[in-house]
Amino acid sequence: MHASRHHHLLALIAATALVVGACGPTTPSPSASSAPSASPDASPGPASPSPSASAGLDEIYGEINSQVRAIRGLDEQKAIEPTILSPEELSTVVQTTFDNDYPSEQVAADELLYKGLGLIPQSVSLKAVYVDLLESQVAGLYDPSTDSLYVVSKEGGVGAVERVYYSHEYDHALQDQHFDLEAIQEGLEDQSDRLLARQAVVEGDAYVLMTHWLQQHLTPAEISEVVSASSDPEAMAALERIPEIVKAQIMFAALEGTVWVLTLQLRDGWAGVDTVFESLPESTEQILHPEKYNDGEAPIAVDLPDDLAARLGTGWSVAQENTLGEHQMGIWLGKPSVADAESAAAGWGGDRIAVLRGPSDAWAIAWRTAWDTTNDAAEFEETATVAIELAGGPGAVLPGEGGTTRWVVIGSDAATLGKVGNVLGLAG
Numbered sequence: 001m002h003a004s005r006h007h008h009l010l011a012l013i014a015a016t017a018l019v020v021g022a023c024g025p026t027t028p029s030p031s032a033s034s035a036p037s038a039s040p041d042a043s044p045g046p047a048s049p050s051p052s053a054s055a056g057l058d059e060i061y062g063e064i065n066s067q068v069r070a071i072r073g074l075d076e077q078k079a080i081e082p083t084i085l086s087p088e089e090l091s092t093v094v095q096t097t098f099d100n101d102y103p104s105e106q107v108a109a110d111e112l113l114y115k116g117l118g119l120i121p122q123s124v125s126l127k128a129v130y131v132d133l134l135e136s137q138v139a140g141l142y143d144p145s146t147d148s149l150y151v152v153s154k155e156g157g158v159g160a161v162e163r164v165y166y167s168h169e170y171d172h173a174l175q176d177q178h179f180d181l182e183a184i185q186e187g188l189e190d191q192s193d194r195l196l197a198r199q200a201v202v203e204g205d206a207y208v209l210m211t212h213w214l215q216q217h218l219t220p221a222e223i224s225e226v227v228s229a230s231s232d233p234e235a236m237a238a239l240e241r242i243p244e245i246v247k248a249q250i251m252f253a254a255l256e257g258t259v260w261v262l263t264l265q266l267r268d269g270w271a272g273v274d275t276v277f278e279s280l281p282e283s284t285e286q287i288l289h290p291e292k293y294n295d296g297e298a299p300i301a302v303d304l305p306d307d308l309a310a311r312l313g314t315g316w317s318v319a320q321e322n323t324l325g326e327h328q329m330g331i332w333l334g335k336p337s338v339a340d341a342e343s344a345a346a347g348w349g350g351d352r353i354a355v356l357r358g359p360s361d362a363w364a365i366a367w368r369t370a371w372d373t374t375n376d377a378a379e380f381e382e383t384a385t386v387a388i389e390l391a392g393g394p395g396a397v398l399p400g401e402g403g404t405t406r407w408v409v410i411g412s413d414a415a416t417l418g419k420v421g422n423v424l425g426l427a428g
Contacts, residue, residue: 057084060158061166062153064213068167071212073270074174082149082166086268090152094134094141102130109319113355116365117332118391119245129246131245132238140165144174144181149173161229168211171206179277193299196252197281204257205273208265248331256287256327263290274290284327285348299325299349300370308354308366311423315359322353329369333383335390345385347376349404356420358412364420365395369410374403381406398426 008068061082069075085093104127111126120126139161141150160165175181181202188195214223228349239247264272286293302323311318324332326348334341353367371377381397388410394417395410407426411417 001233057153057158060163061170064163064217065170068170068209068213069174069219071216072171072174072209073274074178076174077177077321080149080170080173080177081168082151084153085150087152088148090141091134093150097143098134105405109355111366112319112357112363113353113365114243114245116355116363116391116393118286118335118387118393119332120243124243126246129242132241133246140169142169142176144172144176147173147176160218160225164210164214164218164226168206168210171209172202175205175277178274184280190320190322192324193284193328194282196249196325196327197287199253199282200257200260200284200287201276201280202257203253204259204261207254207258208262215253226333245328245331249328252284252287252327256284260287260290284325288326289346299323301352302352302368302370304352304354304366304368305424308423309356312356312358312419317357319355319357319363321355323351324353324367325351333380333387335387340383344379347372347379349376358416361412362416363412364416365408365410366420366424367406367410368400369406371404371406377404377406396421400426 056268064079065076107127107130111120113125114120114126115122120129142148143150149169149172151162151169153162172181184198184202185195214226218226242250254276261273261276262321264276268275281287281293283299286297287301304321305311309318326345328343329348329351330345332341333344349370349372351367353365356364356366358364369377369380371380384397384406388397388408391410393410394414395408396417398406398407398409398421399405407424409417409420409424409426411420
C-alpha cells in the first residue's frame with residue numbers, strides 16, 4: 001500500500017465530536033469540526049470581541065495569524081495568505097486531491113486487506129466510505145505540497161467555528177515553514193505505522209494550539225457555538241458509518257497525538273515540542289507508550305521474502321506491503337475483545353504485512369510479527385486466532401523462528417492458505 005497516499009486521504013477528513021477531532025496522518029490538513037479537551041492549567045483569558053459584519057476577511061485572518069504566532073512562538077518565514085472558498089469549492093478541491101492521491105488500484109488493495117482481515121464487511125465499498133466522509137466532514141485544509149491554506153467561509157461570513165478551524169490550519173502552515181511537513185513523510189510510502197506516529201505529533205501540535213487559542217480568544221457564547229456545531233447530526237451520522245479501522249486511524253492523530261503533545265508542552269513548553277520535530281517518533285507504540293520514545297526503544301525491523309510472489313508461482317503479485325504497528329494491530333485484535341486487544345498488542349515489537357493477488361481471483365495475506373517476549377507472542381497468538389475466526393476466511397497463526405515470532409496467514413481458500421504456508425516454510 002502506498003501509505004503516504006492512503007494517509008494523505010485520511011488527512012482530508014475531519015471528525016465531529018468536541019473532544020474527538022481528527023486529521024489523518026501524513027499530510028496535515030483539514031481541521032476537525034472539533035477541539036480537544038482543554039489543557040489542565042488553562043483558563044479562559046480575555047476573549048476577543050466577535051468580528052463585526054463589516055470587518056474584512058483579510059483583517060480577521062490577519063488578527064488570528066498574530067494571535068497564533070504569539071501562542072505557538074513561531075514566526076512566518078514568508079507570508080501565509082488563506083484562499084477563501086465556499087463549502088462547495090472546498091469540496092471540489094478535496095475531491096480532486098482524493099482522485100489524484102488515492103488511485104483506484106490503491107483503494108482496491110486496501111479494501112482487499114481490510115476485508116481479508118475481517119475489518120470491513122464484504123459488501124462495503126471502501127471508496128464509498130471515503131466519499132461519504134469527504135462530503136460531510138471537511139472544514140479546512142492546508143496542503144504542504146503547494147503551500148496552500150484553504151478555509152471555508154459560508155456566505156462570506158467568518159464565525160467562531162470558522163475561526164477555530166483556521167487557527168488549526170494556520171498552525172500547520174507555520175509548522176511547514178519551520179519543520180518541512182513533506183519531509184516528515186518522505187521515503188515512508190510503505191510504513192503507515194511510522195507515518196501515523198509522526199502525524200500524531202503534527203496534529204497534536206495543532207490541536208493543542210487550537211485549544212489554547214479558543215480559550216484565549218473566544219467568548220463563552222462563541223465557545224458554545226463551537227460545541228453546538230461539533231454535534232451536527234448529519235456529520236455525526238456519517239462518522240458512525242465509518243468502519244472502525246478507518247475511524248481509528250483518523251482519530252489516533254487527534255486523540256493520542258493531542259495527549260502526547262499536551263503532556264510535552266505542559267512540561268517543556270512549545271520549545272520542547274519544537275525539539276520533537278528534530279527526532280520524531282518511529283512508531284505508534286512510542287505514542288501509546290511515551291516512555292518507549294523517551295528511552296529510544298525503536299521498533300524491531302521485520303522483513304518479508306523479496307521473492308514471495310515468485311515462490312507462489314505464475315500469476316501472483318504483491319498488491320501492497322506495509323507495517324501496521326501496534327495501534328492498527330490493536331484494532332484488528334479488538335474484534336473479539338477490546339480489553340484483550342490492548343493487552344495483546346502492547347507487546348508488539350515490529351511487523352510486516354503483504355497482500356498478494358493470484359490467478360482466478362485468488363488472494364492471500366502474509367503477516368510476520370515480532371514480539372518483545374515469548375509470553376507476548378503467545379498472548380498475541382491466542383487473541384489473533386479468535387480474530388481470524390471472526391474474519392471468516394481460512395487462516396492460521398503459525399510460529400516463526402525463535403519464540404517471539406508469529407506469522408498470520410490468511411487465504412481466499414484452503415488450498416491458497418496451504419500454499420502460502422508451504423512457500424514460507426511454516427508448519428501448518
